Amino acid sequence: MNSHDDILSMQVDERTELLINRYLDGELGDAQQAELHAILGRDPAARAMFEHYHRNDALVAQALRRGIESTRTATAPGRSRGTWLAIASSALAAAAVLVFSIVPQHPRGSPLTPHSIATSGALPPLGQPVEYTFSEPVVIPQVPARLVDYRDDDLMPQRRQQRTDRELIGVRGDDGRLYILERNVQSTRVVPMAGEY
Amino acid sequence: MTLSSESGDAELIEAAQRGERGALDAFVRRHDRWVRGVVYTSLGNASYVDDVVQHVWTNVWQQVGTLVETQRWRAWLFRMAKNAAIDFGQKAARQRKRSQPLLSDDVATAGEPTPLRGAIQTEVLREVLDAIAGLPLIYREPFVLRHLEDWTYSQIGEALSLPVDTVETRLVRARRLLREALTAEKKSGRVQ
Numbered sequence: 001m002n003s004h005d006d007i008l009s010m011q012v013d014e015r016t017e018l019l020i021n022r023y024l025d026g027e028l029g030d031a032q033q034a035e036l037h038a039i040l041g042r043d044p045a046a047r048a049m050f051e052h053y054h055r056n057d058a059l060v061a062q063a064l065r066r067g068i069e070s071t072r073t074a075t076a077p078g079r080s081r082g083t084w085l086a087i088a089s090s091a092l093a094a095a096a097v098l099v100f101s102i103v104p105q106h107p108r109g110s111p112l113t114p115h116s117i118a119t120s121g122a123l124p125p126l127g128q129p130v131e132y133t134f135s136e137p138v139v140i141p142q143v144p145a146r147l148v149d150y151r152d153d154d155l156m157p158q159r160r161q162q163r164t165d166r167e168l169i170g171v172r173g174d175d176g177r178l179y180i181l182e183r184n185v186q187s188t189r190v191v192p193m194a195g196e197y
Numbered sequence: 198m199t200l201s202s203e204s205g206d207a208e209l210i211e212a213a214q215r216g217e218r219g220a221l222d223a224f225v226r227r228h229d230r231w232v233r234g235v236v237y238t239s240l241g242n243a244s245y246v247d248d249v250v251q252h253v254w255t256n257v258w259q260q261v262g263t264l265v266e267t268q269r270w271r272a273w274l275f276r277m278a279k280n281a282a283i284d285f286g287q288k289a290a291r292q293r294k295r296s297q298p299l300l301s302d303d304v305a306t307a308g309e310p311t312p313l314r315g316a317i318q319t320e321v322l323r324e325v326l327d328a329i330a331g332l333p334l335i336y337r338e339p340f341v342l343r344h345l346e347d348w349t350y351s352q353i354g355e356a357l358s359l360p361v362d363t364v365e366t367r368l369v370r371a372r373r374l375l376r377e378a379l380t381a382e383k384k385s386g387r388v389q
Binding site for chain 2: 017018021022025026027052053056057059060061062063064065066067068070071072
């Protein structure tokens with residue numbers, strides 16, 4: 001056993017140990033800090049304990065954070081991409097069916113376009129038929145590159161379940177491109193199907 | 198109400214209860230790490246933490262509307278994390294007898310600057326994790342919350358429903374026990 005261990009094995013009174021703990025935990029008041037400094041200045045055993053605890057704390061924080069990170073298998077890029085690809089494939093398949101089953105009709109009121117549907121929020125309840133017209137070009141610069149942002153799916157699997165309550169409609173815009181109009185209870189989005197999925 | 202990164206946790210909870218999008222997401226992002234820490238140290242097994250944590254957040258999503266005292270979200274969330282870990286642990290115990298180490302081998306070596314240095318550091322961290330895992334649960338819980346999130350005694354007491362004095366006492370004992378454990382490891386030549 002070396003001299004540091006000898007010192008470390010010496011008894012430190014409970015009061016000093018308490019002060020060291022409070023200091024390391026950021027719970028020590030000014031007066032107590034002065035008291036602790038005085039003790040550390042004169043007591044090698046207290047100093048050894050302080051250094052030991054200080055070093056251990058750093059190791060503990062590092063070990064725990066690394067250990068916690070090692071548990072994040074669900075957020076691995078491969079899995080997220082796989083999830084997205086699977087959902088995107090389903091959406092494309094659904095759209096491919098729907099795009100040929102829905103014939104756009106001229107509305108009774110003001111014309112609905114993918115853009116107006118996506119931005120107006122004035123939508124009929126889910127399950128009711130909607131009439132669409134695509135006489136205007138679809139220009140939606142704010143539309144996200146993805147159909148839905150899945151970044152949080154690994155944390156919120158329930159959201160994934162909720163998306164089963166959505167409606168997906170494939171439409172072809174005046175520009176000739178294919179779009180997916182997705183509507184759920186909270187929002188509607190229009191996304192061009194070309195791009196990186 | 199406009200939510201921002203500065204919004205209080207109770208505000209986020211209340212916004213989530215009103216159905217505001219993004220509030221719960223922000224809450225999850227803010228607290229995922231320590232929830233993961235609670236599950237992680239309760240299970241003593243890194244392999245299933247992810248599944249249990251997802252289960253916790255699913256429960257939160259489903260039950261956020263039932264939280265009446267939103268200021269007490271910390272205790273509520275801690276209980277939910279702990280209960281999920283206990284439930285899983287009981288099921289797992291029936292299925293397998295051997296537990297795996299806290300730090301899984303495949304990820305333990307990530308981010309090492311050099312092979313030798315990394316190996317030594319990984320070994321040290323593994324010993325530290327083993328020592329933490331060896332702490333009695335009543336000491337381990339406040340100890341992990343303190344070191345993962347730098348929570349105050351008051352915040353830890355709120356989460357664990359304990360008086361501040363008790364939290365402090367448990368942290369003192371946790372440090373002491375950890376020191377003894379690591380010193381014993383050192384004597385046996387496993388920790389330098």
